[in-house]
Amino acid sequence: MTASSASSTIEHPAPSAALQPAPLPTVGRLRLPRVRPAMLASAVTAGLGVVSLPAAAQQAASPAPATLPAIAVEGQKPAETGEGYKAEESASPKFTAPLLDTPKSVTVITREVMEDRGVTSLKDVLRTTPGISLGSGEGGTAIGDRPFIRGFDALTDTFVDGIRDGGAQSRETFNLEQVEVIKGPGSAYTGRGSTGGSLNLVSKTAKAEDFNEGSVTLGTDLTKRATVDVNRMIDSNIAFRINAVAHDAEVAGRDEVEVQRFGFAPTVTFGLAKPTKLTLSYYHLQTDDIPDYGHPFDPRTGKPVGVDRDNFYGLTSRDFQKTYYDGATAQIEHELTDSATLRNTTRYSYSENDYIVTKPNASLTQILAGEMSRESRSRNADSITVANVTDVTGDFEAGGYKNTYVAGLEVSWEQSKNRGYTLNPATITGVSLYNPNPGDGYSGSIGPSTSFAHVETTTMALYAMDTIELTPEWEVNLGLRLDRYDSDANGVNNSGAYTAKTTDAFLNYQAGVVYKPLPNGSIYVAYATSSNPAGGAAGEGGDAGNPSAATQDLSPEENRSYEIGTKWDMFNKALSLTGAIFRTEKTNARVSVGSGVQQNVGEERVDGFEIGVSGNITPDWQIFGGYTFLKSEIVDDGPSSSNDGKEFPFIAPHNISLWTTYNIDTAWKIGGGAIYTARRFANTANTYELPSYWRLDAMAAYKVSEQVEVQLNVQNLLDETYYDATHAGQFANVAPGRTALLTTNFKF
Template sequence: MGVLVRRAGRGSVAEAFFAGSALATMMVSAPVATAAAEEATVVLPPVSVQEKSAEDSYKQKTASSPKFTAPLLDTPRSVTIIPEIVIQQSGATSLTDVLRTTPGITLGSGEGGNPVGDRPFIRGFDAMTDTFVDGVRDTGSQSREVFNLESVEVSKGPGSSYTGRGSAGGSLNLVSKTPKANDFGGASVTFGTDDTKRLTTDLNKTVTDTIAVRLNAMAHDADVAGRDEVTVSRWGLAPSITFGLGRPLRATLSYYHLSTDDMPDYGLPYNQATGKPVDVDRDTFYGLTTRDFRETTADTGTAQFEYDILQNLTVRNTTRYSRSTNDYIVTNPDDSAGNVAKGYVWRSPKTRDSINRTLVNQTDLYGTTNTGFLAHSFSAGAEFSREKTYNNPYAFTPAITRATNCNVTAGAASNYNCTTLANPNPDDPWNGTISKSPNFTRTRVESASAYVFDTVTITPQWSINLGVRYDDYDVKAETQATGNNPLRNKSNFWNYQTGIVYKPVSNGSIYVNYGTSSNPSGTDAGEGTQSVALNNKDLDPEDIKSYELGTKWELFQNKLMLTAAIFRNEKTNARVSTSTDSTLSQELIGEQRVDGVELSASGSITEQWHVFGGYTYLDAEIVDDGPTASNDGKRFPNTPRHSFNLWSTYDVTKDVTLGGGATYFSRRYGNPANTLYVPSFWRFDAMASYQVAENVGLRLNVLNLTNERYYDKPYTTHFATVAPGRSATLTASFNF
């Protein structure tokens, strides 16, 4: 019988949650520095931690990374910080939910690698490998949670000077919760439609005046609205401890664990005749519950040491080891063999069982100083990392090959690998056997980099922002076919950041910016895919350039920030195929260009009225797709011309808050030929909260208020995933 023995079943979340409460710590050597007790020329303002009111916390003033050497008002690039209060009020429970509040970002899928996990596109470019946690690259195929997040920082535009390889359209930085110098505790319990159950806790305790511990935990179990067979189940734990609070020498040790156990969903196939997803019932599910599953884990240990050498000079060393797994069998409702036109679908299985291990050490030296009449806010650092990924997918007996005649063999004759378009049965008794495939992929990425940033203040009105980074990058990919002769791409590259800021008044700035990124072959190796191949292993990195003109203004007593920017991102040496057989040859002769406009607002219009959101226009064009393609002049896949997001709340009384959100995406194409697409849509959300008592609050969220049927992840050729329908949750929060 083809019964797959699963390592964790749905319904075991609570047991796993309580059984998994273990603290792992990592000891590393801290850098040793001696400080001269001398008066600093420029004093770095002290950092204090305090509770924020809603009107303050909607608008963030600074980014967490020391690489951003100026406040956001004076930073010459588009940076959006999604604060914790917006994450909570909007009812977000995953990174995917969080990114819905920010324009210019779409979500993607794929056949393999990370099919239903986090794959954001920023300004038209895939940013799957450009996600960072507390400034350190977070590799591996994951579906990230929010229970341990203070904020999400979105840096837009090419930024390899900040992050290294990739970052063609931008990057994400997830800021974790850490111990604080005051005691507090909180918990929340959520129940909702679609069998939703969620529990979170956040406990902070000072052990002494200089030592504090913090524990964040989460258990979540739910179905997906409008997709009857799709389920999500996960639990997480994040303990941390800080030594030396308020002292010159500080150390924070933290551990993060997340386990998921889901029924994956590839949505609906395209109708090649109309170009849109097929017109069937919203809850039509082509997977097989007797075969499909997805289980992931993420374990991360971090040790961070900081030392204030002088009042205005600090050194920070971060060491992180992470291990993540991604194990799944998922059904792709394949339409490439012409079955959909006949009213049938081939259930094409995609599989993966991968392990990713990463070790990173990063050192930053940052502070302020003067040279003559020039004031400097600077940051310099070095980073060393090693990433290893091993993927060994599954094989099926009997072998499953692409079916072109599902109209003849549907049902038992095909072992239920063929089914009807309109009425598939997810519980069909598929009875093949599953084993590990002899094919495997093993990748290793090693990198070393050094970087320097400086904001030079010339006068109160004029400043210059400079940044440079050098990366040495080495990737090796090995398969069963290559044996002991792995494919390798070794390259080194420089990237730059230059911006000029003019402040006509203290609360407004106008800037111009130029930045670059480098995208070497094998950039996505950390996701377990072998992008290093015979046809690209000797190619130099792709180069991406960005030009941006923008302005930022703080209004209403500096409680509201408004920003506007026009920009161009261009890649003039894109990798393209030069043969009709795409596996034979590639050259760096393609060209891609994105021209855009972005507007955003964050903060408070009045003490009661808070807003967060914006609008993005993207003219994303494939200028030259190479000599064998006919996509010149077509739009980027998965890139809407117009996108709009707004989250807004109003404090009716000191205890009652009403709010809501609106999201709009125009048409997005699924393929470079622009023959397949998902239609435009509007989505609306609503929220109401009531502070029952000083330490007890209630919040009602209704998501997708109008039950709009839309598609959140269009994929080339095959399918588009269906976004959740209308759902409602009630959350009770307790503070103590």
């Protein structure tokens, strides 16, 4: 933060007691983690061989045996889950077959891909993953990770180790083993939501070995980052692991924007070699940032204004964003038999998102005068989730057919509270468009908003998945889930006080047929459904967010997909090639048909195809990436028909992402990648757009010794100015410029 901004910092008003927990001790700008007794209580309760002949036999053998030349046998070890660039299986027990035999598109970003690319946040991971577009929060829809998968918003479709992770957050990578992008409607897997797909973040866990690893990163824009990963065997049955991170940086190409993060994640497993295993884990992450809404749009061109990339329109004396996340998990696994395992997982999580941010806006009159307005958006929200999942996995034979199954029961309770801030003035006009001063003081008043929203959601679900092997060449994959969903809301908005209640029961399913012409390849057809009940994005705002009088009596939106695909493992299973053609339909979308009135009369559709590659071409050459084509269409926008035939906002029709590395020798590794994103419309009317862009990345690593490796990453190598997100065409988020990161990885 600049000196001018530091000198003009004001005291931010405290939210109401219902929203603001007790103050915490501070270290610099970061608060120490909050340990809640309820959290801890919830966690606790809840081959070739050579055979030598005996000497006598050797003497009896021929006295002049033939001498055969030595034969060198080379091969590639297939990558296991989380190792290399290719994953064999999903970490979720709901996938009852290896990825090769799963009739669904799944992209897995392994830890090695993330480390080689030098990404440090989930947004970085998603930005470099083919087929994913980024959206932005604002005020009603919170700032946080907001991916769009196959054209549809997946803001609330993020899961951690298979359990829904509520609340808008900016997530880290320090405790991630891999990120799984599960594409297409999938309520049979996840419950509500997942119209275009979902994310499953797989956490690092304790292992049956001892190791000490860490990294220190220094880079451009005052980047400083350190991580540590320590695993210890307490005895043959108990292992402990802890991961931690500290991150402090500015953002390349953006004046005044800052990012600070601190987190740690311990986990301990009891019974590693026992039929009953207990794993206890805890996760804490807190951030302290200067938020950034980028540049305003120019109404004359429908594109972001033509100003210097580093122009920052916020106020460092006023704007802030602080987030906190605490989660505790207890998982018990018990081997019922050699072919059946019972698992119970209980999680308590608390997240907090608190910010005031400047939204840049410029009318045509203002732009002609070289001016713009600083509008304000704010949020002060917290979310609590308590979830328990019990499932049994295994296999059996029935009628001569092998069945690999999972069946389970899920119960969850979610609470979300949100009260923003009232700023007077809320808008500052007459700000220079071409030479804004982020150090301008704010002399207005800031207080708690009179509007608020309080939502409680209870979900109970039964589900079952089964893969049936009919013959070595033919398999059938089936899935079924029944949800009971209850959401209660109360609050105050512009129309006054309100209460709303939504109760729904919905059944979703999936079915796929897999044909394996060869053991290393599969061809499949699949059909799947999903449901979006009113209030399904509770706490995040927007039309799909809090239940209201306009939505409480509406049926869940219904989605379905058709997919034909193929998957092949090449080069002794070292390289995976995938391809799919698909259609996703939303048949009863909620649309506004008048003031405060909504109906299930809309229709939306996405047609597309994608190809993907991951793994090793040779033992020294790795590759990861793909291409996605999406043709989105608002088929029916309701009675007004004003947007019929328009494309979805935020969705690029063409997206390419490719990354590759090569081991020159035992010490040197080099790599590089390219990302292309076609133009995306920024609003539903298709009048504003974000331009297309190319981005190039590069890396080089040198292994100094078995304990030390030095790695250089240069992201956005050509320093391209591009915009990677927006919110309804109200502003254009500026992506980071050229960033150089020098990382020392060490083992000790």
